[in-house]
Amino acid sequence: MSVITLKDVSKIYGKGDAQVKALKDINFTAQKGEVVLIVGPSGAGKSTFLTIAGAIQRPTSGTVEIDGQDISNLKSKDANKLRLNKIGFVLQAYNLVPYLTVMQQFKLVDKVKKDNLTKAELSDLLKKLGINKLVKKYPKELSGGQKQRVAIARALYAKPEILLADEPTASLDSERVEEVGKMFQDLARQQDKAILLVTHDMRLEKYADHIYEMLDGKLTKKR
Amino acid sequence: MFLALKEIKYEKLRYGLITFMIFLIAFLIYMLSSLAVGLASENTQAVESWKTQSVVLNKNSNINLAQSVLTSDQVKKSDLGSKEAFVGETPVVVKHKGNSTVSAQFIGLDKDQYIYKNLELTQGKKVIRSHEVVVDKSFANKGYKVGDKISLNGEKTKYKIAGFVNNAKINIAPIVYGELSTWKKIRPLAPNAVASGIISQNSNFKLKSDDVKTYKVKAFIKKLPGYTAQNLTFALMIGFLFVISLIIIAVFLYILTMQKMPNYSVLRAQGIPTKTLVGATISQSLILTFVGSVLALIVMLIMVQVMPSAVPIEFAPWIMASGLIGMIITGVIGGLIPIRSIMKVDPVKAIG
Numbered sequence: 001m002s003v004i005t006l007k008d009v010s011k012i013y014g015k016g017d018a019q020v021k022a023l024k025d026i027n028f029t030a031q032k033g034e035v036v037l038i039v040g041p042s043g044a045g046k047s048t049f050l051t052i053a054g055a056i057q058r059p060t061s062g063t064v065e066i067d068g069q070d071i072s073n074l075k076s077k078d079a080n081k082l083r084l085n086k087i088g089f090v091l092q093a094y095n096l097v098p099y100l101t102v103m104q105q106f107k108l109v110d111k112v113k114k115d116n117l118t119k120a121e122l123s124d125l126l127k128k129l130g131i132n133k134l135v136k137k138y139p140k141e142l143s144g145g146q147k148q149r150v151a152i153a154r155a156l157y158a159k160p161e162i163l164l165a166d167e168p169t170a171s172l173d174s175e176r177v178e179e180v181g182k183m184f185q186d187l188a189r190q191q192d193k194a195i196l197l198v199t200h201d202m203r204l205e206k207y208a209d210h211i212y213e214m215l216d217g218k219l220t221k222k223r
Numbered sequence: 224m225f226l227a228l229k230e231i232k233y234e235k236l237r238y239g240l241i242t243f244m245i246f247l248i249a250f251l252i253y254m255l256s257s258l259a260v261g262l263a264s265e266n267t268q269a270v271e272s273w274k275t276q277s278v279v280l281n282k283n284s285n286i287n288l289a290q291s292v293l294t295s296d297q298v299k300k301s302d303l304g305s306k307e308a309f310v311g312e313t314p315v316v317v318k319h320k321g322n323s324t325v326s327a328q329f330i331g332l333d334k335d336q337y338i339y340k341n342l343e344l345t346q347g348k349k350v351i352r353s354h355e356v357v358v359d360k361s362f363a364n365k366g367y368k369v370g371d372k373i374s375l376n377g378e379k380t381k382y383k384i385a386g387f388v389n390n391a392k393i394n395i396a397p398i399v400y401g402e403l404s405t406w407k408k409i410r411p412l413a414p415n416a417v418a419s420g421i422i423s424q425n426s427n428f429k430l431k432s433d434d435v436k437t438y439k440v441k442a443f444i445k446k447l448p449g450y451t452a453q454n455l456t457f458a459l460m461i462g463f464l465f466v467i468s469l470i471i472i473a474v475f476l477y478i479l480t481m482q483k484m485p486n487y488s489v490l491r492a493q494g495i496p497t498k499t500l501v502g503a504t505i506s507q508s509l510i511l512t513f514v515g516s517v518l519a520l521i522v523m524l525i526m527v528q529v530m531p532s533a534v535p536i537e538f539a540p541w542i543m544a545s546g547l548i549g550m551i552i553t554g555v556i557g558g559l560i561p562i563r564s565i566m567k568v569d570p571v572k573a574i575g
Contacts, residue, residue: 047574050574051570051571051574054492056492056570056571056573056574057570057571077496077497080491080494080495080496080497081494081496082494083492083493083494084493084494084495084496085494087494089492089493089573091489091492091573091574092574095489095492095493095573097226097486097489097490098233098486099229099230099232099233099234100226100229100233104229107225108225108226108495111225111499112494112495112496112499113494138233155493166574
């Protein structure tokens with residue numbers, strides 16, 4: 001079932017001579033239960049694509065649908081709600097609050113949203129990611145790879161239908177990439193989630209159901 | 224509250240310094256307020272202890288009791304009841320061998336009238352005979368004792384201290400209560416002078432004479448020398464301190480908020496509602512001002528206990544409560560300043 005649909009989506013930044021067309025007539029769908037890889041060089045428009053697919057910003061033209069709902073012109077408050085309830089983000093900035101311990105990062109989600117992972121489910125997830133012994137640590141006490149895994153756990157804790165990740169394996173070693181790749185694949189298959197990974201990391205290729213390439217604002221399906 | 228508390232716990236030094244600044248300002252506000260109340264009280268203690276509602280003075284006295292003189296002609300048609308009393312005021316210098324010289328105000332009273340009858344003695348006896356006086360209890364702090372024979376204005380006549388009395392200060396000077404006849408001796412006036420004025424517990428008391436006027440107690444207090452200027456100065460200083468604390472809280476929180484913008488972008492991208500972030504900022508300012516102000520209050524309470532009695536400081540609970548509430552309101556207003564920036568946080572910035 002199609003959970004993200006982009007129809008003729010374009011995004012233009014700036015005006016007049018300073019105008020930049022970041023996305024050009026993008027047509028894209030992602031199904032539940034699939035892992036989709038978006039690859040491409042820096043500045044190609046991958047991040048812009050992610051923000052529009054994730055209801056963080058609106059397209060200049062075209063329509064974006066999440067679960068069949070047109071979100072192209074959603075109000076900021078409603079878009080916020082949609083992100084909180086349906087979309088999990090794993091960002092390059094690791095999306096961790098510096099003054100909260102690993103466990104408190106999850107408690108913050110509990111403060112604003114019900115129906116998150118149970119204690120047992122969270123414990124399993126943390127074990128799977130190899131960070132179960134880091135729950136009392138602050139982000140500054142973690143390595144880059146550990147932060148990235150906490151960020152993944154934080155995004156999955158709210159049980160999102162869609163997971164959007166920006167370079168989720170950038171700081172991980174090959175062994176950990178295999179584990180995280182497998183975990184994304186299992187999550188998609190077993191929990192019927194749509195997982196969209198924007199990455200340079202071709203080590204994830206074997207876990208992807210589809211691969212798209214973004215080049216100069218244009219999206220081309222590779223697989 | 225969750226985010227606010229966790230951040231304060233994590234950034235102890237940073238928030239400790241802000242709390243310390245708030246503590247200092249709150250302490251200064253409490254100190255100045257207590258001094259203002261203490262000084263105001265020392266100006267008006269006696270007038271309040273007499274439960275004054277109105278004061279009858281000579282029209283030409285510029286509403287100044289010590290400058291006013293009522294003559295027998297002016298008061299002959301008066302009908303003083305149980306709520307009125309003649310008062311004769313004049314400044315005196317009190318001397319006694321072995322004790323420090325004290326600048327005081329002599330208040331002459333009629334023993335049959337209510338002020339004399341209601342004097343609250345802390346020590347000694349109330350009876351004022353000729354050559355006897357009762358004095359403010361602050362004389363006792365300066366080494367004066369019951370039975371000491373004092374001289375007034377360096378004259379040879381000695382007056383025995385019969386007792387000490389509570390709340391006996393006017394215009395910051397301690398009072399020496401004596402007989403009206405003594406007042407006439409100390410302050411040589413026309414032979415028909417009766418008193419400086421009439422103190423009444425009745426706000427509508429009037430004297431049938433063209434040369435005298437009845438003033439409401441508020442107008443009388445307002446015209447006490449230096450009283451209004453002193454209170455305005457304190458009010459101005461306290462007001463400025465509130466403004467300064469508002470600016471400090473607002474500036475600190477604004478800078479801290481600006482530093483947290485990347486975090487807020489990420490949180491917004493994750494769908495954390497704006498009200499959670501706004502709530503965290505307001506909670507933080509509330510916690511900081513509350514903790515800083517309460518600590519200042521505790522230190523203030525200790526200071527009042529150890530302060531020398533010469534310092535005219537008075538711990539008035541209602542003033543402290545007003546200061547505390549004022550600081551908390553200031554904190555909330557200060558916390559509102561960065562809210563506009565939080566509302567405008569762009570979640571797009573969270574992604575490269």
